Amino acid sequence: MKYDVIVVGAGITGAAVARELSRYRLDVLLLEREAEPAFGVSKSNSGIIHAGTQNPPASLKGWLCVEGNRLMREELAEDLGLNFVQCGQLVVAFEESDVKELEKIKADGEALGIRGMALVDRAWLDANEPNLGPEVKAALLVPSAGIISPYRFVYALVENAVRNGVQLKTSCRVTGITRIEKGGFYVEAGGQVHTARFLVNAAGLAADEVSAMAGAPTFKIHPRKGEEYLLDKKREHIANRIIFPLPSRTSKGILIIKTSDGNPMIGPTAHETEDKADLSTTDEGLAEVLAGARRMMPSIEKSDIIAYFAGLRPAAGKDFVIRHEDSAPGLVNAAGIQSPGLTAAPAIAAMVAGILKDHGLRLEPKAEFHRLRPKPAHLFQVTLAETRHLIEKNPAYGDIVCRCELVSAQEVRDAVKRGARTLDGVKFRTRAQAGRCHGGFCTTRIMKIMHEELGLAATEITKRGPGSELIKEERK
Amino acid sequence: MKERELVIVGGGPAGMAAALAARAAGVRDVLLLERDQHLGGILNQCIHPGFGLHHFKEELTGPEYADRFVRLVREDPAIEVSLRSFVVKLTGARELSFLRPGALEEVKARAVILATGCRERTREMIAIPGSRPAGVFPAGLAQKMVNIEGWIPGREAVIVGSGDIGLIMARRMALEGVRVKAVVEIQKTSRGLVRNVVQCLEDFGIPLYFQHRVSMIHGRDRVEKVAVVKVDDDFKDLPGTGFEIACDTVLVSVGLIPENELLEMAGGEINRRTNTPVAPAVNLTSVPGIFACGNACKVYDLADSVTKDSELAGRLAAEYLGAAA
Numbered sequence: 001m002k003y004d005v006i007v008v009g010a011g012i013t014g015a016a017v018a019r020e021l022s023r024y025r026l027d028v029l030l031l032e033r034e035a036e037p038a039f040g041v042s043k044s045n046s047g048i049i050h051a052g053t054q055n056p057p058a059s060l061k062g063w064l065c066v067e068g069n070r071l072m073r074e075e076l077a078e079d080l081g082l083n084f085v086q087c088g089q090l091v092v093a094f095e096e097s098d099v100k101e102l103e104k105i106k107a108d109g110e111a112l113g114i115r116g117m118a119l120v121d122r123a124w125l126d127a128n129e130p131n132l133g134p135e136v137k138a139a140l141l142v143p144s145a146g147i148i149s150p151y152r153f154v155y156a157l158v159e160n161a162v163r164n165g166v167q168l169k170t171s172c173r174v175t176g177i178t179r180i181e182k183g184g185f186y187v188e189a190g191g192q193v194h195t196a197r198f199l200v201n202a203a204g205l206a207a208d209e210v211s212a213m214a215g216a217p218t219f220k221i222h223p224r225k226g227e228e229y230l231l232d233k234k235r236e237h238i239a240n241r242i243i244f245p246l247p248s249r250t251s252k253g254i255l256i257i258k259t260s261d262g263n264p265m266i267g268p269t270a271h272e273t274e275d276k277a278d279l280s281t282t283d284e285g286l287a288e289v290l291a292g293a294r295r296m297m298p299s300i301e302k303s304d305i306i307a308y309f310a311g312l313r314p315a316a317g318k319d320f321v322i323r324h325e326d327s328a329p330g331l332v333n334a335a336g337i338q339s340p341g342l343t344a345a346p347a348i349a350a351m352v353a354g355i356l357k358d359h360g361l362r363l364e365p366k367a368e369f370h371r372l373r374p375k376p377a378h379l380f381q382v383t384l385a386e387t388r389h390l391i392e393k394n395p396a397y398g399d400i401v402c403r404c405e406l407v408s409a410q411e412v413r414d415a416v417k418r419g420a421r422t423l424d425g426v427k428f429r430t431r432a433q434a435g436r437c438h439g440g441f442c443t444t445r446i447m448k449i450m451h452e453e454l455g456l457a458a459t460e461i462t463k464r465g466p467g468s469e470l471i472k473e474e475r476k
Numbered sequence: 477m478k479e480r481e482l483v484i485v486g487g488g489p490a491g492m493a494a495a496l497a498a499r500a501a502g503v504r505d506v507l508l509l510e511r512d513q514h515l516g517g518i519l520n521q522c523i524h525p526g527f528g529l530h531h532f533k534e535e536l537t538g539p540e541y542a543d544r545f546v547r548l549v550r551e552d553p554a555i556e557v558s559l560r561s562f563v564v565k566l567t568g569a570r571e572l573s574f575l576r577p578g579a580l581e582e583v584k585a586r587a588v589i590l591a592t593g594c595r596e597r598t599r600e601m602i603a604i605p606g607s608r609p610a611g612v613f614p615a616g617l618a619q620k621m622v623n624i625e626g627w628i629p630g631r632e633a634v635i636v637g638s639g640d641i642g643l644i645m646a647r648r649m650a651l652e653g654v655r656v657k658a659v660v661e662i663q664k665t666s667r668g669l670v671r672n673v674v675q676c677l678e679d680f681g682i683p684l685y686f687q688h689r690v691s692m693i694h695g696r697d698r699v700e701k702v703a704v705v706k707v708d709d710d711f712k713d714l715p716g717t718g719f720e721i722a723c724d725t726v727l728v729s730v731g732l733i734p735e736n737e738l739l740e741m742a743g744g745e746i747n748r749r750t751n752t753p754v755a756p757a758v759n760l761t762s763v764p765g766i767f768a769c770g771n772a773c774k775v776y777d778l779a780d781s782v783t784k785d786s787e788l789a790g791r792l793a794a795e796y797l798g799a800a801a
Contacts, residue, residue: 020515090551131563146546151616219587277696279607279608279696280605280606280607280692280694281605281606282605283603283605283691285605286603286605298711301792302603303748303749305601305603306598306600306601306602307600308600308603374783384565384573384580387564387575387580390777391575391578391579391580395577395578395579396577397573397575398576398577398580399560399564399575399577400511400560400574400575403511403562405552406564408575409577422562436595437595437614438597438598438600438614439598439617439618440595440596440598440614440616441595441617443617443618444620444621444624444625444627458625458627461611462697463609463610464610464697465697466697467696467697467698468609468610468697468698469610469698470610470611470627470629471621471627471628471629471630472628472629472630472631472724473627474625474626474628475626475627475628475652476626
């Protein structure tokens with residue numbers, strides 16, 4: 001099939017680009033090498049919708065972050081049924097002498113258009129963030145920051161893009177790209193060859209390889225690993241905002257992150273690695289994260305930790321790489337999308353669409369673009385009165401599968417109907433298996449529902465795609 | 477809101493024993509809530525023998541032991557059993573909300589017994605570093621897979637922790653043809669029963685490494701190997717003692733945690749270290765009229781002891797109801 005645009009990578013960047021392009025009368029193909037969207041870099045994202053502070057004022061990521069933050073608050077949260085919580089952030093200083101650093105962050109932020117920032121003193125912090133430790137002297141309050149579930153953001157964008165005609169192919173790794181002399185590309189993926197006039201490279205960690213394949217070896221991805229540790233939901237209210245220390249040169253530091261699902265998170269570390277597959281956590285990373293978090297909040301204990309993971313930031317230098325590659329006409333790179341990529345994604349998508357237009361793609365709006373995506377029902381997000389209402393409409397909402405996170409059989413079925421094909425896919429969409437028992441009680445039940453909905457044998461059910469099957473043999 | 481005399485949360489050995497004892501002591505109305513589709517709780521997946529030696533003076537399997545109580549509960553018309561019923565809310569005034577397929581129910585109980593059992597400590601709680609591949613299971617989940625579903629989780633296994641579930645699963649997996657290559661225990665001795673060390677490991681030639689820990693799990697999609705290292709008396713790694721074991725499965729059996737989230741919701745005091753109710757005596761909680769029994773109260777070695785203490789909880793609730801009447 002011949003497409004107008006092939007987007008490589010269904011992480012947050014590719015998903016946002018696909019959804020943006022689905023507004024127009026275009027044939028768009030979205031390719032993902034993993035079993036499901038969001039299974040690459042995006043799944044390890046912290047879920048912060050950054051305000052846009054701590055970015056250099058002249059950088060690409062600086063203004064894209066501020067614009068993405070605005071789009072989330074003013075449009076996307078509502079349109080896509082996202083559970084966005086504008087909780088605000090604090091950048092805390094440990095020395096009185098650091099207050100001038102906070103003032104500089106404030107001035108830089110104001111230059112980028114961030115509004116409502118204020119310096120707050122210890123008395124304000126005692127009243128509003130009582131768990132901050134005695135070392136914290138003052139802070140910068142930034143009210144426009146918020147939190148979201150990173151994977152549910154990706155799923156919402158992909159679902160809405162597909163609703164608007166984008167074709168999605170998962171488990172479909174790009175293995176070869178050939179430029180067509182008269183313009184366009186042959187893209188070999190998942191054993192098929194697709195043709196496209198334009199190629200958008202949002203391949204995350206593999207973006208340098210994809211760009212080189214298409215004829216533009218113009219940058220290199222240097223993964224930077226981050227370990228994150230999740231705390232028990234019982235500690236949900238240790239912080240009311242996202243808490244940052246004053247940033248260092250390489251990272252924003254160890255944060256205390258409120259999450260939209262209730263579990264506070266601490267992390268991430270920031271260490272360069274050459275291994276694009278290194279998702280291991282370490283004893284050292286745990287110690288570093290605990291020390292950093294406890295400096296801000298000493299009451300955080302190691303025993304509060306219920307889960308941990310590591311992710312790789314696909315860095316390509318300091319800034320994002322978003323450009324048309326003149327050495328490979330038709331190729332638009334959206335690469336090096338490290339923090340604040342999740343926030344910036346909708347703005348990146350609009351920018352990519354603009355670049356495509358500048359290079360000859362006609363953007364003719366569709367007569368009927370379905371802007372809205374219905375919000376999926378999650379018991380853990382609603383009151384008991386609403387739960388009663390849901391159960392009256394559909395008895396299976398009263399059939400609890402995951403006890404730690406309160407997830408019903410209906411939500412698991414819905415997740416599968418919306419595209420979950422793996423246990424992680426179910427977990428990311430519903431939170432089933434994400435709680436303190438780690439699936440000890442619900443895994444077999446979820447596998448049975450997947451069997452009923454998808455016809456998969458138990459031996460075919462995977463954690464995150466081929467090779468990660470859970471069981472080796474079924475005996476009857 | 478419907479009023480009930482005694483509501484028991486959990487239909488495992490603890491909840492059933494408490495229900496029967498409360499009835500014997502004069503309680504006229506019992507509502508027994510069980511989240512699963514059967515009574516019996518974890519006993520249903522414990523198909524090994526060793527149950528009932530104290531209570532029945534004969535050796536039974538877990539399901540046989542449970543069945544004796546299930547029959548008695550089912551025969552008593554004053555015990556209403558509600559299956560697939562999951563309690564989502566409990567207040568200090570003993571108002572309960574529970575979900576079941578098709579309904580959200582709310583009841584006010586004059587007394588409540590929490591017999592909610594425990595959950596397993598996980599790999600995450602002991603913070604084993606490494607990757608997060610498929611093939612790492614809490615031992616109890618593996619037990620459920622093998623014994624209830626007939627699903628064999630792997631071919632070559634390493635077991636972390638020598639608690640009873642880990643020991644029993646070592647034997648169970650060996651019997652199913654899985655190569656159990658090691659049980660790795662950080663302590664100097666097993667936390668499990670001596671009979672289980674002998675019958676489950678020694679009889680099957682499964683090596684048990686004391687004072688060792690799994691220091692890393694390797695594998696991208698599925699477990700490929702684990703790193704093991706010897707530790708000193710302060711649990712610090714001893715340099716130069718590390719080695720690796722190739723395996724596709726890691727079972728984690730590093731202890732149990734009483735499930736007392738409902739008691740916490742009701743304002744009951746919880747010991748943060750053990751997750752057990754803070755109370756002057758067994759089966760009591762800090763909230764009047766709310767009792768706890770079985771593994772929710774403290775982690776027991778034997779189901780027989782759960783039965784014995786849970787019967788006491790039933791009598792205590794009856795006494796409380798008599799005093800309140």
